[in-house]
Amino acid sequence: MLANFASIFSLMLSTLLMMVAFGLQSYVIPVRSVAEDWSTLTVSIFATGYTLGFTLSCVVTPKFVLRVGHIRVFTALMTLLSIAILMCGLIVDWRAWIGFRAVSGFAIAGSYLVVESWLNERVTNENRGLLFSLYLITTMIGTIAGQYLVPLGDPTNTSLFILCGVLFSLALLPTALSSSPMPAAPTQANFDLRALFHRSPVAVVGGFLAGALSGAWLNLGGVFTQKIGLSTSEGATLLAAVLAGSALSQIPIGRASDRMDRRIVMVACGVFGVLSCLAMALAIGGGAWILYALAGCVGMVLFPIYALNVAHANDLAQPDEFVKISSGLMITYGLGTISGPLVVGPVMDAFGPAALFVVLAVYFALYAGYAAWRIGQREQHDGLVAKTDFQATTVLPTPGPDVTNPLAQQEAGPIIEDDTVPEWETQAQ
Template sequence: MLANFASVFSLMLSTFLMMVAFGLQSYVIPVRSVAESWSTLTISIFATGYTLGFTLSCIVTPKFVLRVGHVRVFTALITLLSIAILMCGLVVDWRAWIGFRAISGFAIAGSYLVIESWLNERVTNENRGLLFSLYLITTMVGTIGGQYLVPLGDPSNTSLFILCGVLFSLALLPTALSSSPMPAPPARADFDIPALYRRSPVAVVGGFLAGALSGAWLNLGGVFTQKIGLSTGEGATLLASLLAGSAISQVPIGRASDRMDRRIVMVACGIAGVVSCLAMSVMIDSSPPVLYALAACIGTVLFPIYALNVAHANDLARPDEYVEISSGLMITYGLGTISGPLMVGPVMDRFGPVALFVALAVYFALYSGYAAWRILRREQHDGLVSKTDFQATTVMPTPGPDVTGPVSQQDAGDLIEDDTVPAWEEGAR
């Protein structure tokens, strides 16, 4: 076991440094935007550039990896991350930031792909859960730590932007200098979203709504903290509280969904999200500790719901289709992240910061309502569905080909040899 940890140490260190820079970047950008007196709609527009780049990277980065390998692609992507954030500090114009944020989104998604592909090469069925838990903890701690760097500097000048660029560059060193064997290039995976929808409507629609929820929060949550008058330290704590709530709830939600119809858990999570968001909107003038607690409650369902959709789609698939399903759902999720800030930003401009949580409550209601409707339309085929294990995801679901629904080789063999007609052939749920 110690040898397994040693083989991924440099990878984890690169991940940690990258996520510290990512956490710093994700908070300093909205803080600087508010300081520039840009409207929430304007912030939403260049936030959409980020999500467009992220979604595009899910499609094209594997092609680059196939051509030149993981390390060269990772080196190029980290360089792009450094360039993008440094240019944001150098050219403070929202029109230019659309392009810079698109570059950043493209590079961070590709970096996830390289790291997770490499990590999957190093794990076995026996230690996969443990090592990926370590990976999730590393990303969480790094992101939160980066957000707490903002109060140490002044977002109105270039110091924090330069620090972020330095941290991204440092993240390159451990992986570039690692002596671990390079991972094999990932297999190409096509995706067919209409076919995926016919197979599992609730997974596709739920994935889109999960993307809209996370896209709205990740791009406008920092704006919310500034609009209601929180200090940068208090704002960092609120953002960290939501992430902490997400980390705590992933396993309980996953275990519950493994024991019952996953759509029932989707309904419950949606209802919990509606209640938590409405509570936040009503108590927006409360003391910071109350807001932290409410943010943690929202976090318990905001990020984990995407993993429910992935697991549900994989329940209805053959083992050789997992990568294709993962790719299709990532594109659907990416489209949702594009729509989220574009839809919610103008509403915040019109009705104030409280509108963020009212809009999130609406998205949660749609998520829960659609899952409930699908339950009424199609009962679960308990005797036909062979469930995959639920697997927690990182804060921002990523395009790694093996992390969204791996099964053991024995499980895969059992599924292949099973003569039972797959549930998806009996009808979409």
């Protein structure tokens, strides 16, 4: 076991530094935007650049890794992240930030993909759960730590932007100088959104809504903290509370969904999200600790619901289709993250910061409502196919470790050559 930890130590250290920089970046950008007196709609526009880059990277990055390998791609992506945030500090113009944020989204998604693919090749079935739990903890600690760096500097000058660029650059050193062998060359995974929707409509629709929810919060949550008058330290604590709630709830939600119809858990999470968001909207102006507690409640369902959709879609998959499903759902999630800020931004401008949580409540209601409607359309499939295990996700749902792993299909099982369509596949879940 110690040998397994040693083999991924440099990768975990790089991940930690990358997530510290990511946490700092994700908070300093909205704080600076408010300081520049940009409207929430303006913030939403350049946030869309970020999500477009993020989604594009899920398709493009595996091709780069195939050509030049993991280390070179990871080094290039860290360089792009450094350049993008430094340029944001150098050229403070929201039109320029659209391009800079697109580069940043492309690079962070590709970095997730490379790290998880690399990590997946280093683990075994015996230690997979433990080491991926360590990875999730590392990303959470790094993100929260980065957010708490904002109160230590001044977002209205270039100091925090420079610090963020330095941290991204430092993140490539442990991996670039590691003596561990490189992962094997990957293969490109394909995806078919139409077939995926036919297979599991609730997973596709739910994945899109999960993307809209997380996209709206991740891009406008920092703006919300500033608009309601929180200090940077209080805002960092509120953002951290959302992440902490997500970390605490992933395992209980996953275990519950493994034991019953996952769609029932989706409905419960959606209803809980509606109530938490409405309570959050009503609590603005109250004590900070009330906001922290309610933010933790929102976080308990904000990020984990995406993993529910992935698990549900995989329940209905042939063994050789897991990679294709993960890729397709990631694209669906990416499309949702693009729409979220564009919808929420104008509403916040028109009705104030509380509107953020009102719109999030609407998204949660749609998530729960569609899952409930699908339950009425068809019974649970447990008698037809064995469930896959629920797997927790990182702060930002990513393409997953199997997307660029050439051994993924071999480990999952042999490709089925029989052209006969299983009975359960002919009826969409």
